[in-house]
Amino acid sequence: xxxxxxxxxxxxxxxxxxxxxxxxxxxxxxxxxxxxxxxxxxxxxxxxxxxxxxxxxxxxxxxxxxxxxxxxxxxxxxxxxxxxxxxxxxxxxxxxxxxxxxxxxxxxx
Amino acid sequence: xxxxxxxxxxxxxxxxxxxxxxxxxxxxxxxxxxxxxxxxxxxxxxxxxxxxxxxxxxxxxxxxxxxxxxxxxxxxxxxxxxxxxxxxxxxxxxxxxxxxxxxxxxxxx
DNA sequence: CTCACTACTCAGTGTTACTATCTAGTGGTA
DNA sequence: TACCACTAGATAGTAACACTGAGTAGTGAG
Numbered sequence: 039x040x041x042x043x044x045x046x047x048x049x050x051x052x053x054x055x056x057x058x059x060x061x062x063x064x065x066x067x068x069x070x071x072x073x074x075x076x077x078x079x080x081x082x083x084x085x086x087x088x089x090x091x092x093x094x095x096x097x098x099x100x101x102x103x104x105x106x107x108x109x110x111x112x113x114x115x116x117x118x119x120x121x122x123x124x125x126x127x128x129x130x131x132x133x134x135x136x137x138x139x140x141x142x143x144x145x146x147x
Numbered sequence: 148x149x150x151x152x153x154x155x156x157x158x159x160x161x162x163x164x165x166x167x168x169x170x171x172x173x174x175x176x177x178x179x180x181x182x183x184x185x186x187x188x189x190x191x192x193x194x195x196x197x198x199x200x201x202x203x204x205x206x207x208x209x210x211x212x213x214x215x216x217x218x219x220x221x222x223x224x225x226x227x228x229x230x231x232x233x234x235x236x237x238x239x240x241x242x243x244x245x246x247x248x249x250x251x252x253x254x255x256x
Numbered sequence: 257c258t259c260a261c262t263a264c265t266c267a268g269t270g271t272t273a274c275t276a277t278c279t280a281g282t283g284g285t286a
Numbered sequence: 287t288a289c290c291a292c293t294a295g296a297t298a299g300t301a302a303c304a305c306t307g308a309g310t311a312g313t314g315a316g
Contacts, residue, residue, distance in 0.1 A: 044272095045272095049151060153271085193305075200265090
């Protein structure tokens, strides 16, 4: 992936994962796969797991261990009230940034 | 500024500054002021100058020292061909990200 | 002659995504 | 058996970036 995208994902990737969890509970491997489907083809698994550890430690998600038929047990993450609040804040910040950049782009054309 | 916005600006702030320079040459203090006008009220001066040093070292801008009537000489930055290319790449990356997030936001509503 | 404004610089810090590697369970196949 | 592919998660070390907080320096107003 481009270095540019790597830097741009900082802060944003967390919001993306929170948004995915906002659609329903999910586990790490699944989230990684969904990100790939969404076009984020080069996001490393390790990156996602590290991010999930962070949002768990900040209390934004509830965690449940669920056995899997195909491999080790899954850690299923569910967005809780605090997580929803964080997601709202993310959309608010993102909205501001996207709005500013849309203006800038329009000015440059 | 929120920690969230701080992280989200990583990578994006550089694009914003390149976009501002795309509108015409400018010097550091001026760029800082424009950012404040644009709503980025809490971006530290030191942050902008450090960023300008980086894009200068990467050869994205041409630099000229111009005397000022009001204070020390100004370092005026002008976007060159390489800089324009970097700006295009930025808009491309940003476009991808903004598109993905728009989809995600629509799904969550 | 102090203050405010202009203009730039720099060392140190925290956060984040990436790389690379490791552990482990299940099922297929040579 | 031995090996591989897929599933599932963890972690140490690194690079990049924005922030904090401080500093240097020139000009003009009070």
